Amino acid sequence: MFCPKCGALMVRKGDKWVCPSCGYEMPIEGNPRKRGKVVAAKKPKETIIMGSSYENLPKIKGVVCPVCGNDEAYYRIVQTRAADEPETRIYICTKCGHVWREYA
Numbered sequence: 001m002f003c004p005k006c007g008a009l010m011v012r013k014g015d016k017w018v019c020p021s022c023g024y025e026m027p028i029e030g031n032p033r034k035r036g037k038v039v040a041a042k043k044p045k046e047t048i049i050m051g052s053s054y055e056n057l058p059k060i061k062g063v064v065c066p067v068c069g070n071d072e073a074y075y076r077i078v079q080t081r082a083a084d085e086p087e088t089r090i091y092i093c094t095k096c097g098h099v100w101r102e103y104a
Helices: none
Strands: 011-013 016-018 025-027 059-061 072-078 088-093 099-103
Touching: none
Parallel strands: none
Antiparallel strands: 011 016, 016 025, 059 072, 072 088, 088 099
8 A cells, every 4th residue: 555645655554544754544445354365467479669759869870771772770779578689679760760770
């Protein structure tokens, strides 16, 4: 339970939730002894979100777009896998806007 005033994690004291930061108190609703089942969430698939504004990304020459053959692209380096694995380079063609990735 999080405090609705300051956002801190509230602690249980008797039959109330109490915020250790600001002192806000609220009653515990329902059966305080009954606990829910904790279920581990599935790990989400890799999703790369590139905003619509990529003009502020750096450009690189010599990378050929597989769609239009243009040799200039914006690029971004992202760590998409484990820390001990190399980064992923994401390219956006400056001519046609095609997005592709290259694993180092």
